[in-house]
Amino acid sequence: MTTLEINGKPMQVDADPSTPLLWALRDQLHMTGTKFGCGIAACGACTVHMNGQPIRACVTPISALQGARITTIEGAGTDKVGRAVLDAWVRNDVSQCGYCQNGQVMSAIGLLRNKRKPTDADIDQAMAGNLCRCGTYQRIRAAIKDAAKTLG
Missing domain, CATH: 3.10.20.30 (Beta-grasp domain)
Structure with missing residues (x-):
């Protein structure tokens, strides 16, 4: 046990x-x-x-x-960063099939906990290990930037 x-x-x-x-x-x-x-x-x-x-x-x-x-x-939604990412995911209509999105969200939260104002290169690096068969990468990037903006 x-x-x-x-x-x-x-x-x-x-x-x-x-x-x-x-x-x-x-x-x-x-x-x-x-x-x-x-x-x-x-x-x-x-x-x-x-x-x-x-x-x-x-x-x-x-x-x-x-x-x-x-x-x-x-x-994931129990702290400020997690809540900001989850809310941004909804606002930006990120999910298509949704299968990969839980992993995408967790990686985005990890990024924003360490870097509140990520550049595109920061986002690419943090999200590189997360694949999306539906190709919602632009919406994922937009949601991360949106969450970062709400976090200030």
Whole structure:
């Protein structure tokens, strides 16, 4: 049994320590907002935060998370930056199919926590590991700039 702090709450996971966080979240804790995309950390659909930094849950074993604070998309709107990003995503009508958007949002939050006035190059670098099959990249960029503006 492993105890993880997820979205500010201790949660018990009964799984092999090598189990990727993605499967503990989805299969054991029924937190299905974090998506499976590729399983090799290449697409970004499984992005969550560990101690405030974006990580890929599909390749992060639960054994590597002892003492870490994990935030999933379900807990993303609980602070000022997360709320600003989620609101900007809606205002800018970013989602098309929506499958990748939870990972996109988590990466955008990570960017804006570290850099409140990102340049296009900053956005490109922070979002480079997140793929969108629908091609909403321009709306994603617009939403990040919109969120940054609301954060001041």
